[in-house]
Amino acid sequence: MTVETTKIDTLVVGAGQAGVAMSEHLSKQGVPHLVLERSRIAERWRTGRWDSLVANGPAWHDRFPGLEFDDVSPDGFAAKERVADYFEAYARKFNAPIRTGVEVKSVERNVGRPGFTVHTSEGVIEANRVVAATGPFQKPVIPAIAPQNVPFTQIHSADYRNPAQLPEGAVLVVGAGSSGVQIADELQRAGKQVYLSVGAHDRPPRAYRNRDFCWWLGVLGEWDQAAMKPGREHVTIAVSGAHGGKTIDFRELAHRGMTLVGLTHSFDGAVATFQPNLVENLTRGDENYLALLEAADAYIERNGLDLPQEPEARRVFPDPECVTQPILELDLAKAGVTTIIWATGFAVDYSWLKVDAFDASGKPQHQRGVSSEPGIYFLGLPWQSRRGSSFIWGVWHDAKHVADHIATQRKYLDYRDASQRRETTHSPVSA
Secondary structure, eight states, X not given: OOOOEEEEEEEEEOOSHHHHHHHHHHHHTTOOEEEEESSSTTHHHHHSSOTTOBOSSOTTTSSOTTOOOSSSOTTSOOBHHHHHHHHHHHHHHTTOOEEESOOEEEEEEOSXXXXXXXXXXXXXXXXXXXXXXXXXXXXXXOOTTSOSSOSSEEEEGGGOOOGGGSOSSEEEXXXXXXXXXXXXXXXXHTTOOEEEEOOSEEOOOSEETTEEHHHHHHHTTGGGOOSOOTTOTTOEEOOOOGXXXXXOOHHHHHHTTOEEEOOEEEEETTEEEEOSOHHHHHHHHHHHHHHHHHHHHHHHHHHTOOOOOOGGGGOOOOOOHHHHSOXXXXXXXXXXXXXXXXXXXXXOOOTTEESSOBOTTSOBOEETTEESSTXXXXXXXXXXXXXXXXXXXXXXXXXXXXXXXXXXXXXXXXXXXXXXXXXHHHOOOOO
């Protein structure tokens, strides 16, 4: 049986926000291309998130330039299903050549001829270029310290959907970035006793002086930072659009009944131990919060803006008992904990991309998405070109850069020298 081979100039793998943005810019450049998606457009927004998730940025900010949310207030936060619908509508707007339900199995460089051979669940594709637009949230990571053979439910935040899915009993949430703190808050509101393990984090205000923090990071130039500051690789960001968007304050959560603990260190059976760094982590989060307020105030004064004062923003909740007398060891069974939720992030999985484009640790080697392997591109990575790269609007701008690079390469390859031009001019015409 002969398998039909499809030939295409550029193949884009993944039809999430990165793949849709890539397709738009390739279309504008006139680059023939195809986008393959193993599920549906923006599937991770639909089924890879918990039920109540909303966008972390307001609708005026977390969108592409060419389309607004027509049913979400500009200052509101779109629900996850609405975000997925948005990307589907955006793809229809320019008739994106997306083929869903097709999984890419492998990509290999051709030998002795240009391009790549791509094996998919629906046949073989020959492509001159391949853009990996699968994003950074590919493989949930549960650290090696996770206890084994214990009578607890253990799930990653990627598999959490709502409080009703969990058994009766208290919950330990490990990780206090955006996902962890939102899940912990939801569980507490549902009546669960929650222990939240807090590591190093940034804690920006949701809004300050009538401007969302996304606006502040924009005017202060923070979105355009080209590289993460040394030592900040494992610092998460605690910000949320839930409940209309409110600043996350860990002490407030504790005063509402949540128990804060430091970074999870290890497990000895059902006994968890925590590092004695809760106060340090909260203090550094506070410093990050206050630094943004100070920078915002200075910007307002420097530019003579008429924005209202907000003295309440500097109100500090008193330290709760779990902070003044931190828990360093917890017998989970005695505490009634029946579930551990690991909000510990994701790893990339490029096992299908069998090319020389990765460093010794398996991370993509690239400059602004242009890989060290000619013809291979990446899109949707955190800090791909700047701090804002992993946000919806940021990936759109990164896609433009990658598409421009592809268009330029095509122009080089289309070049014909004088002899080739003469051959074309004088070639005989068949009757």
